[in-house]
Amino acid sequence: MQPDSIVFGGAGFIGRSLVAELLRQGHAVAATVRSDGERLTSWLTGQGVPLDGLTVVQSDITRLDLRLPSVRDVYNCAARFAFGLGLEEARAANVTGALNVLDWAATLPDLRRVVHISGYRVSDSGPSDERLGAYEASKKEADAAVRARARELGIPLSIANPATVIGPGQYLGLADTVSDLWHGRLPALPGGRDVFVPVVDVGYLAAFLAALAEHDDERENAYWILDDRTPVLSHLDRLLAAHMGVRAPRLSVPVGLLRRLPRALTGVDPETLPFLSTDRYDTASADIFAKRLGLRMPPIEAALTTWADDLVAARFGATPTPPGPYGYQTVAGVRTWVAGDRERPAYVLLHGLPLDSGSWEHVIDRLGAPVLAADLPGLGRSGPGPIGGWLTDLLRPVETRPVLVAHSLACLPALQYAAAHPDRLSRLVLVAPAFLQAPASRLSRSRLAALLLRRMPAARLARTIGLTEGPATTPATTPATTAAAASLARPGAARRMIAAMRASHAMRQELRELLDRVSVPVEIVxxxxxPLTVDRPVTTIDGAGHYPQLTHPDELARIVAPV
Known part of the structure; x- marks a missing residue:
């Protein structure tokens, strides 16, 4: 199948979404990539996009040499986006490369239109080039150069000027602010309370771009594509803080002051300052075009909060985005990170200290059935709050009788729930129940508390919690311990963990007595x-320490889900 469309920069954040949209519409698409196309095809497969109409082409727009005479629609999503670029490096891709695309398009016998992705800050009302970083200066130069070259060559041209594009996989720009907010590293809002940083959903943008080649009937046109309903930055910040269960900063620092203060003090890249503006943008042409085609932006608050969930799920780009569903929900008044099936799970998995629900990842992969997992209040990705009544509310929508699996500290709420609601569970599995094991000495608990408060790195955390007790192939640092270390670095997280440890230690005898009264079938692993320090029937995993879900997921999964 010969391609009728080509997307330059097809593996990029915008480019891959446009490729997916065009393929879903039945187009034959050539997608250019600078190296291996595996990353693009894997992503498309994960999105359920058919690949039979896709042609992956290795190409660099700075040295363009392609023969695809069947192409009629050309989309240029290729750009070099980064702060701190040298001017020549930025110009090579963003100016020279963009002009190369136009020159190449002019050789196509059946060219219908070129769609060029520019930026929303390229208008003449923006700051002078002397105040711009290399990236933004090159994009502004490219905007004017592309228009001039298209007129010279007689090429129909649509320029898309999208605002900050949000969606799964976007870890740049505004994502840094969301990351700082979640990690507690945003003491003051940069730029003042009326700063407007507009956004646009990547799915909407891809649909808009795909429609331009067919439906734009002007010789040259430009569209500012952004959601005017985007809250000003201070309100956006409060919206996301409330959604994620963290505190929003109360103070703001004007842009003028940020320019005068050293970057080492503010932590703000000078190249981002022009984006901290109160400017508004003329979206009339984009609004008319979208209305004509029936394109609608998703509700802005839902788009922002869903994106925040995606960022947190992928640890702000540190790990691949896991399969959904996932996100923040309110459970017993606590903003809780919940993943999986909340209505018909076969298993409910509760993590222990100092991990979060992501620590069950490899066990979940092996269970082969719907699972519900959540981060305990005040731990992992969840916001602070009391644990009393939390598990009851989490399981309130559950329509099945799942197996409840709890690790270490989580055995406390799991055992209390099983005693109170025996008819709601089919089985209770307690993994490394701390209340049945040798208590840590007061000295070792104090030492661990001191280490936690000093925000130890992931490798040391792994050694401290005993992950090296696993098989030789188990690395000292795992994604789970890296995530735990990052979570413990959040304000108040280490203190909440220490408080949970002390509360659990104080209830050891009470929990032992409660275990004797539970009528649900119980298995201890x-x-x-x-080992345990009491005489109880147990299932032992040979070679494992306190965290078999990390070191021996195969064995633990076989115990949790016997054939």
Whole structure:
């Protein structure tokens, strides 16, 4: 199948979404990539996009040499986006490369239109080039150069000027602000309370771009594509803070002051300052075009909060985005990170200290059935709050009788729930129940508390919690311990963990007595290097320590889900 459309920069954040949109519409698409196309095809497969109409082409727009005479629609999504670029490096892709695309398009016998992706800050009302970084200066230069070259060559041209594009996989720009907010590194809002940083959903943008080649009937046109309903930055900040269960900064620092203060003090890249503006943009032409075609932006608050969930799920780009569903929900008044099926799970998994629900990832992969997992209040990705009544509210929508699996500290709420609601569970699995094991000495608990408060790195955290007790192939640092270290660095997280440890230690005898009264079938699982100190029937995993879900997921999954 010969391509009728080509997307330059097809593996980029915008480019891949446009490729997916065109393929879904039945187009034959050539997507250019600078290296291996595996990243693009894997992403498309994960989105359920058919690949039979896709042609992946290795190409660099700075040295363009292609023969695809069947192409009629040309989309240029290729750009070099980064702060701190040298001027020549930025110009090579953003100016020279963009002009190369136009020159190449002019050789196509059946060219219908070129769609060029520019930026929303390229208008003449923006700051002078002397105050711009290399990236933004090159995009502004390219905007004018592309228009001039298209007129010279007689090429029909549509210029798209999208605002900050949000969606799964976008970890640049405004994502840094969301990351700082979640990690507690945003003491003051940069730019003042009326700063307007507009956004646009990547799915909407892809649909808009795909429509331009067919439906734009002007010889040359430009569209500012952004959601005018985007809250000003201070309100946007409060919206996302409330959604994620963190505090929003109360102070703001004007742009003028940020320019005068050293970057080492503010932590703000000078190249981002021109984006901290109160400017508004003329979206009339884009609004008319979208209305004519029936394109509608998603509700802005839902788009922002869904994107925030995507950022947190992928650890702000540190890990691949996991399969959904996932996101923040209110459980017993606590903003809680919830993943999986909340209505018909076969298993409910509760994590122990100092991990979060992501620590069950490899066990979940092996269970082969719907799972519900959540981060406990005040731990992992969840906001602070009391644990009393939390598990009851989490399981309130559940229509099945799942197996409840709890690790270490989480055995406390799991056991209390099983005693109160035996008819709601089919089985209770307690993994490394701390209340049945040797208590840590007061000295070791104090030492661990001191280490936690000093925000130890992931490698040291892994050694401290005993992950090296697993098999030799188990790395000292795992994604789970890296995530735990990052979560413990959030304000108040280490203190909440210490408080949870102390509360659990104080209830050891009470929990032992409660275990004797539970009528639900109970199975206790321990590692051979982490035995019980009481005489109870147990299932032992040979070679495991306190965290078999990390070191021995195969064995634990077979115990949790026996054939």
């Amino acid at each position: 321990v590692g051979s290097a982490d």
